[in-house]
Amino acid sequence: MPEGPSIVLLREEAARFKGRTVRHVGGNSRVDLTPLLGRRIKAVRSWGKHFLLEFSHVTLRIHLMLFGSYRINERKDAVPRVALQFDREEMNFYACSVKLIEQPLDDVYDWRADVMSDAWDARLARRKLKAMPDVLVCDALLDQSVFSGVGNIIKNEVLFRIAVHPGSRVGHLPPRVLSRLVHEARNYSFDFLRWKRGHELKKHWQVHARKACPVCGGPISKLYMGTTQRRTFFCLGCQHLYGPDDALSLPTEQAASSRRSRPKVQR
Secondary structure, three states: OOOOHHHHHHHHHHHHHHEEEEEEEEOOOOOOOOHOOOOOOOEEEEEOOOOEEEEOOEEEEOOOOOEEEEEEOOOOOOOOOEEOOOOEEEEEEEEEEEEEEEOOOHHHOOHHHHOOOOOOOOHHHHHHHHHHOEEEHHHHHHOOOEEEEEOOHHHHHHHHHOOOOOOOHHHOOOHHHHHHHHHHHHHHHHHHHHHHHOOOOOOHHHOOOOOEOOOOOOOEEEEOOOOOOOOEEEEEOOOOOOOOHHHHHHHHHHHHHOOOOOOOOOO
């Protein structure tokens, strides 16, 4: 699933369509896109994982979901979900969720929740987290109302950076660790963006889809965790499980491993 930084790259690439008029709409979307025909794009925006083409009367929202993709001035060998043609250029979106938003975007989106936005509000994110003490941190990071744009890769890498086990509950995190969680959610997202621009993202992964911990050399655990049941990669030796009861909710072999006396690595 494309995460917030990837949508920022799409937004930047599509910025040249601002002010352009849609000459033809097509695709196999069930959403009636004819209201866009003959209309000029007022703004190209994004909120988290949502790509937004704003017109004077309506906004086209594209969510690339798990397997969505896009092409600008080229096409895949497949029917697009949305095809927008301009005088000499085109945008095509595949396997995505499509919606037309009629309300003003400021009434729909809280830009302060977008980790990539200049309006990001870390204090607001911290207040929201404190109001969900029983939520697992692996779920909290994927909550788009708190960390819009954070996806599974960012989740796994942020928790490794701050040495927190994904099965820890938000309410069990010490204040300084909670602050680091908020800080690194945004910080890592911009690292992600920089690495993505340089076509070197995967080489910077520390635990996501890895087999061995780069710090202690121990095996990387993989579980489908939390209410989201997303793939979660973590190191039992380096990531601390906060809270006396959390270990009981883990699979038996993982709980047993978390109690092994392995040296803790300070990072």
